[in-house]
Amino acid sequence: MLIGLKCRNCGQRYPIEPLNTCEECFGPLEVEYDYDAIQERVSREKIEKGPNTIWRYADFLPVTGRIIDLGAGFTPLQRADNLGSILGLDELYIKNDSVNPTFSFKDRVVSVSISKALEFGFDTVGCASTGNLASSVAAHAAKANMNCYIFVPADLNVAKITQALVYNPHLIGVEGNYDEVNRLCTEVSGYYDWAFVNINLRAYYAEGSKTLGYEVAEQLGWEAPDRVVVPAASGSLLTKVWRGFKEFERFGLIDEVNTKVTAAQAEGCSPITTAFRTGEPVKPVRPNTIEKSLAIGNPADGFYAVKVIKESGGTAGSATDAELIEGIKLLARTEGIFTETAGGVVVATLKKLVEAGEIDSDERTVIYITGNGLKTQDVLAEYLPSPIKIKPDLEAFNTQAKPEQKEVA
Ligand SMILES: Cc1ncc(COP(=O)(O)O)c(C=O)c1O
Ligand SMILES: [Zn+2]
Numbered sequence: 299m300l301i302g303l304k305c306r307n308c309g310q311r312y313p314i315e316p317l318n319t320c321e322e323c324f325g326p327l328e329v330e331y332d333y334d335a336i337q338e339r340v341s342r343e344k345i346e347k348g349p350n351t352i353w354r355y356a357d358f359l360p361v362t363g364r365i366i367d368l369g370a371g372f373t374p375l376q377r378a379d380n381l382g383s384i385l386g387l388d389e390l391y392i393k394n395d396s397v398n399p400t401f402s403f404k405d406r407v408v409s410v411s412i413s414k415a416l417e418f419g420f421d422t423v424g425c426a427s428t429g430n431l432a433s434s435v436a437a438h439a440a441k442a443n444m445n446c447y448i449f450v451p452a453d454l455n456v457a458k459i460t461q462a463l464v465y466n467p468h469l470i471g472v473e474g475n476y477d478e479v480n481r482l483c484t485e486v487s488g489y490y491d492w493a494f495v496n497i498n499l500r501a502y503y504a505e506g507s508k509t510l511g512y513e514v515a516e517q518l519g520w521e522a523p524d525r526v527v528v529p530a531a532s533g534s535l536l537t538k539v540w541r542g543f544k545e546f547e548r549f550g551l552i553d554e555v556n557t558k559v560t561a562a563q564a565e566g567c568s569p570i571t572t573a574f575r576t577g578e579p580v581k582p583v584r585p586n587t588i589e590k591s592l593a594i595g596n597p598a599d600g601f602y603a604v605k606v607i608k609e610s611g612g613t614a615g616s617a618t619d620a621e622l623i624e625g626i627k628l629l630a631r632t633e634g635i636f637t638e639t640a641g642g643v644v645v646a647t648l649k650k651l652v653e654a655g656e657i658d659s660d661e662r663t664v665i666y667i668t669g670n671g672l673k674t675q676d677v678l679a680e681y682l683p684s685p686i687k688i689k690p691d692l693e694a695f696n697t698q699a700k701p702e703q704k705e706v707a
Contacts, residue, residue, distance in 0.1 A: 299336050300360045303327045303501055306602065316418055316498040318487070326598065327501040329360045333548065340549055342520060352406050352509040358545060359410055359509075360502045363417035366442045370398050370405035371509055375517040375664070380632040381645075385652050389662045391523070392629075393514055396637055400437045400461070401670035402430035402591075403535070407506035408495060412438040414502040415493035421445060422492040426483040428476050428531060428591050429458040430669055435495055436465035447492065449479050455590060455674050475585055477596045496532075500598075507535045511542020514664050515552050522546070522555045524661040525612070527648050529640045529668055530561040530570050531592040533603030539666070540606045559606050560657070561614040562647035564589035564622060564639075569597055571614040573604050580604065588619045588677045589639040591669055613656050617646035623681050625649070626671065636671030644668075 303312040307325025317327055339357050348354030352371030374394045382390035398405040408431070415423050424447035425435045432448045439446035448462060452471035462469055472479045480497075487494040495503045515522050522543045528536040536559060543555045563571045566587025573580040580600035585593035597603065607614055617625060622639055625646030630636050637645075644665050651657045671678070688694040695701070 299331050299339075299357060300362070301330045301332050304330045316415075316420075316493060318484070318498045318500070326602075329501050329505060331358075331360075337549055340551065342516075342551060345516065345551075352409060352506065355509050355512050358505075358512070360505050361410060361413045361417065363413065365409070365413045366416065366438050367409055368399035368405060368437060368441060370409045370506075372513060373397050375514060376633065376635070378633050378665075381629065384628070384632060385649055386659050387652060387657070387663055388660050391514075391518075391662075391664045392633060392635060393510065393664055393666050394635055395510065395666065395668045396635065396641065396670035400430075400433040401673060402434065402638075403507070403510060403666070403668040404430045404434040405438075406509050407431075407503045408434040408438045410506035411493075411495035411499045411503035412442055412444070414499055415444070415495070416442060418493065420491070420493040422447065422490070423495060424448060424483065424486070424492050425495045426450075426476065426480040426497070427462075428593055429454050429673070430591055431496065432458065432462040432467075432469070433465065436462050436467040436469075439467060440465045447486075449483050449486075451475055451479055451590070453590075455676055457673050457675060461673065476594050477582070504534045504538055504599075507538035508542035508545065510535065510666065511539040512546060514539075515543060515546050518662075518664075520552050522552055522557045523664045524556065525558045525560060525657060525663040527560045527562055527644055527651075527663065527665045529592055529644050529666060530563055530603055530614075531594040531597065533561075533570050533597045533599035535666075535668070536561055536570075536603045537599055537606050540610060557610060558612040558661075559610040560612040560647075560651065561603060561607055562644045563614070563616045564592055564643050565616040565618045567593045567595060568616040569595065570600050570603050570607075571616045573600065574607050574614040589622060589643055590674075591638065591640045592643060613651060615647040615651045615656075617643045617650065621646040621650070623678065626678060627681070629667070630671070635667060637667045638669035638671050638674040639677060640669050641667040641671070 305320035422445040446467035567585035582596035622642035626642035
């Protein structure tokens with residue numbers, strides 16, 4: 299159902315190839331589909347009969363050949379009444395994407411892009427990663443039996459490095475921030491005939507994030523929510539959640555979409571939020587935050603993310619390092635979900651926007667929790683109490699642990 303690639307800036311069209319940017323204007327490329335042909339094939343019933351992975355939406359994805367599927371997607375949409383009542387929201391849901399095969403939403407974009415790399419005949423894949431993409435690419439490359447080169451900033455969270463290494467890729471720690479890693483990868487991808495999922499396959503890769511729009515609409519009983527809060531790094535995920543809703547609307551799978559798309563960033567790296575708030579163009583920044591997964595100072599899709607936020611009537615906010623740590627703890631103790639720093643940013647930003655009156659209590663709101671807490675335990679350890687150590691007897695428990703109970707409703 300794929301027709302080709304199209305420049306998002308000047309509209310120039312290209313065939314279905316691994317292409318980085320528009321040759322005319324250096325603008326970003328996006329895939330184009332034959333929407334009439336898709337319309338004839340899709341229905342709610344057909345989707346509901348599909349697998350419990352992103353591949354239930356295969357008709358909307360740019361892959362035709364063999365699929366590398368570790369089971370990404372169709373993650374729980376959890377009603378969050380405990381957190382909602384603390385924040386003052388009547389109908390809050392958590393899209394818990396921290397339970398994907400490699401524990402972040404990146405498995406969606408990687409399952410699509412590595413399948414596409416195979417289709418193009420590549421034997422080697424790679425990526426520039428802020429941390430989560432690394433493990434996902436390494437895992438899917440292992441399953442696909444491909445060579446794999448992963449480039450990350452050298453100062454990444456320990457658990458993210460361990461997790462990536464176990465899948466046995468070539469892992470290169472670059473002494474620099476993500477934007478420098480990305481620049482290096484663009485050079486490497488011009489030198490070697492390799493598939494870099496978020497560089498020369500980016501147009502295909504990004505499409506995987508649409509499934510986070512489709513799934514939420516399907517799980518809400520074929521309806522888009524009033525509000526989504528989405529963590530933003532390059533800004534791609536945010537634009538694709540919106541595109542997912544709009545495509546479902548176009549195909550008549552859901553009614554009119556009135557979803558206010560809202561971005562969440564760490565205050566120490568918030569170029570998208572700042573651009574939205576000031577009305578000025580997106581200006582690159584040098585990240586300064588413990589939140590590394592969203593630490594992209596020069597966001598490739600920043601311009602388009604701001605456009606979607608404005609078009610949808612949404613807003614954007616940010617959270618300090620202290621606030622995001624509180625956000626992680628609040629989510630865990632109210633909803634039983636342990637998220638990484640990006641999820642802390644989302645919860646903290648939601649809290650601030652509700653308090654500021656920018657999100658109303660009666661809005662049906664979905665927040666995207668996109669990564670697992672086990673990946674960034676290092677930043678949390680100093681903010682949690684140590685366990686009480688006792689001798690193994692009842693007397694010690696009664697005197698030293700001093701049992702106390704909260705009232706249970
Ligand atoms: C956990 C997590 N959430 C959200 C994002 C944002 O992704 P995007 O670059 O599409 O804005 C990232 C990016 O790396 C991430 O790791
Ligand atoms: Zn162009």
